[in-house]
Amino acid sequence: MNRDYTHELHNEVRSISGGYTLHEEGTVEFEGRDVLYAVGDAIADSACCGMYGCRFAYVPGYVVDWKYRTNDEGLPVSKVEPVRDQSARGSLTAVLQEKLGVAQVQFG
Numbered sequence: 208m209n210r211d212y213t214h215e216l217h218n219e220v221r222s223i224s225g226g227y228t229l230h231e232e233g234t235v236e237f238e239g240r241d242v243l244y245a246v247g248d249a250i251a252d253s254a255c256c257g258m259y260g261c262r263f264a265y266v267p268g269y270v271v272d273w274k275y276r277t278n279d280e281g282l283p284v285s286k287v288e289p290v291r292d293q294s295a296r297g298s299l300t301a302v303l304q305e306k307l308g309v310a311q312v313q314f315g
Contacts, residue, residue, distance in 0.1 A: 212243065212267040212315070214274065214283045225251035227263075234270060235306065237299055241270040243287055246307055263311040264303045266290060290314055 219228045227249040234241040243266070250260040268287035276284050290296055300312040 209271050209286050209288050210268075210315075211284050212287045213278055214285065216245070224253055225249065229265065235299075235302060237302065238295070242290065242299060243267050243270050243285065244303060244307075246309065261310040262308065263313060264307055264309045265313050265315065266299060266303070267315040287315075 214232065216229050216232065219226050227247050229245045229247040232243065232245040234243055236242075245265045245267070246262065247265065248260060248262055250258070252258050252260075267285075268289040270285060271288050272286035274283040274285050278284050290299060296314055303309060303312050
C-alpha cells in the first residue's frame with residue numbers, strides 16, 4: 208500500500224525525552240528501484256537516564272511518484288511504497304550505514 212511522504216527538513220520534532228531533526232535527504236538505487244531516505248540527528252536530552260544522541264537514517268520507502276504535489280503548507284509530497292521485506296530492510300540498512308555513516312536505520 209502506497210502512502211504520502213512530506214519532505215520537511217530542519218524542523219525539530221520534540222518528545223517527552225528529547226527530539227530529532229532531519230537535515231538532508233536523498234535516494235539510493237536498490238534492486239532496480241529508487242529508495243528515499245532522510246538523515247537526521249536524535250538526542251535524548253530530557254530523559255531520566257541521562258543524555259544520548261545519534262545520527263540516523265529514516266527510510267519512508269521506494270519512490271513511486273517523486274514530489275508529485277505540494278501540501279497546504281507548500282511542502283513537496285512524494286508517493287512512496289514502504290519497504291516491508293525483512294531481507295531487503297537488512298540489506299538496505301547495511302548499504303545506508305556504510306554510505307551515510309549512521310548508527311541506526313528506521314523504516315516507515
